[in-house]
Amino acid sequence: MNPNDELEVNAYVDGELSADQQAELLEAMRQDPELARRACELNQMKAQVRLAYAEPPRPDTRAGNVVKASWRAIAASVLLLAVGMLGGWLLHANTTVPTADPARFVVLDPDGRGQAPAVASDGETRIVFHLTNPDQTVAGELLDEVEDLLAAYEADHRPLRVEVVSHSDGLDLLRMRLSQHKARIGELAGRFNNLTFVACQNSIDRIKIEHGVEVKLVPDAEVIDSGVDHVVKRQREGWSYIRV
Amino acid sequence: MIGKLMIAGLVGLMTLSGAVSAGSAYDKQKVVYHINYDDPRQQAGAMRNIQNHINAVGKENLDLRVVMHGNGVSLVMYPDALDSVKKFKHANATEQMKATIDGLKDQGVAFNICANTLKGRGVNYEDHLYNVDKSDIVPSGVAELAHLQAEGFTYLKP
Numbered sequence: 001m002n003p004n005d006e007l008e009v010n011a012y013v014d015g016e017l018s019a020d021q022q023a024e025l026l027e028a029m030r031q032d033p034e035l036a037r038r039a040c041e042l043n044q045m046k047a048q049v050r051l052a053y054a055e056p057p058r059p060d061t062r063a064g065n066v067v068k069a070s071w072r073a074i075a076a077s078v079l080l081l082a083v084g085m086l087g088g089w090l091l092h093a094n095t096t097v098p099t100a101d102p103a104r105f106v107v108l109d110p111d112g113r114g115q116a117p118a119v120a121s122d123g124e125t126r127i128v129f130h131l132t133n134p135d136q137t138v139a140g141e142l143l144d145e146v147e148d149l150l151a152a153y154e155a156d157h158r159p160l161r162v163e164v165v166s167h168s169d170g171l172d173l174l175r176m177r178l179s180q181h182k183a184r185i186g187e188l189a190g191r192f193n194n195l196t197f198v199a200c201q202n203s204i205d206r207i208k209i210e211h212g213v214e215v216k217l218v219p220d221a222e223v224i225d226s227g228v229d230h231v232v233k234r235q236r237e238g239w240s241y242i243r244v
Numbered sequence: 245m246i247g248k249l250m251i252a253g254l255v256g257l258m259t260l261s262g263a264v265s266a267g268s269a270y271d272k273q274k275v276v277y278h279i280n281y282d283d284p285r286q287q288a289g290a291m292r293n294i295q296n297h298i299n300a301v302g303k304e305n306l307d308l309r310v311v312m313h314g315n316g317v318s319l320v321m322y323p324d325a326l327d328s329v330k331k332f333k334h335a336n337a338t339e340q341m342k343a344t345i346d347g348l349k350d351q352g353v354a355f356n357i358c359a360n361t362l363k364g365r366g367v368n369y370e371d372h373l374y375n376v377d378k379s380d381i382v383p384s385g386v387a388e389l390a391h392l393q394a395e396g397f398t399y400l401k402p
Contacts, residue, residue: 125387125390125391125394127386127390141314141315145313145314145386148360148384148386149384149386149387152384152387238394240389240390240391240393240394240399241393241399242278242386242389242390242399243278243399243401244280
């Protein structure tokens with residue numbers, strides 16, 4: 001692995017890559033198991049560091065006073081260390097802001113593909129639309145609805161997140177060659193940073209295997225492993241689900 | 245012999261748990277059916293699904309809603325209305341469908357309609373739709389579906 005790759009993987013694990021860069025690296029990882037292994041190791045290390053320093057060990061309350069005091073001191077120093085490290089880490093994170101629009105809601109995240117933390121502040125409405133229909137009229141009606149919804153919530157200052165998951169034949173909406181709504185998708189994605197278009201990798205792979213066609217997606221599409229998995233996961237996370 | 249005993253035991257358990265769930269008002273199943281398509285056969289199939297659902301669970305154990313938006317509003321649209329409402333290809337409130345809907349309503353099923361669709365497609369609910377009350381209209385079909393799921397409703401799209 002060359003030093004550039006090492007840098008890139010580190011940036012990826014720290015969540016500092018833009019959506020496009022992430023997608024590119026993920027593609028590279030698919031082809032280079034060594035790269036994927038390295039990302040996995042780094043992720044694990046990061047998690048261990050967090051685990052080790054985020055929580056100070058609990059003092060043993062049954063011990064004598066003297067011992068208690070020393071435990072407290074140790075706990076305090078560990079806590080101080082943790083706070084310091086966390087502070088430094090945050091400071092570091094702050095100085096290396098991702099190059100892409102940071103407000104943009106991305107599905108891809110440092111912990112893997114499609115594992116986005118749907119950390120929603122209270123009261124945020126989260127809806128995942130599941131599109132499996134190739135009919136571009138139906139897809140157009142979906143975009144109308146999504147736009148109405150986003151505009152209404154924006155006007156009322158109510159928090160909302162929307163994902164459109166194109167899966168199976170529904171993938172056509174996001175295909176450069178077949179979509180009749182490319183410009184509209186670009187316009188909507190640019191206007192609303194709480195809207196994400198998601199394409200299913202399994203569907204892309206199947207098209208390649210069955211038809212020998214290399215699928216090209218519109219620039220605003222993000223790719224996740226499995227559309228079905230993703231919508232199930234979203235429902236488990238409390239998202240509302242609407243089958244288009 | 246042991247097998248028979250086990251089966252008897254299982255049946256007993258099931259009866260018991262059935263009795264418990266029927267006895268508690270909090271165990272009501274909450275389900276929302278989503279209709280946004282205008283194919284009359286598919287819509288009739290959906291109504292059949294709902295009736296079967298009620299038959300299986302019992303109407304007293306169900307809070308069942310139907311949310312219609314977009315083309316789905318055709319479910320309750322009078323066929324004559326197509327002359328004045330141009331943005332619909334189908335209007336499926338035939339005599340038979342009206343009877344089916346009435347039957348489901350009698351069993352406690354609520355039929356809700358999207359106001360955005362009515363406005364966007366120039367539908368007058370009093371003239372063009374069968375048996376729709378003002379209170380049946382929700383501001384947005386999609387938002388209603390999201391809201392109901394947040395309230396614990398199970399989403400089904402037949």
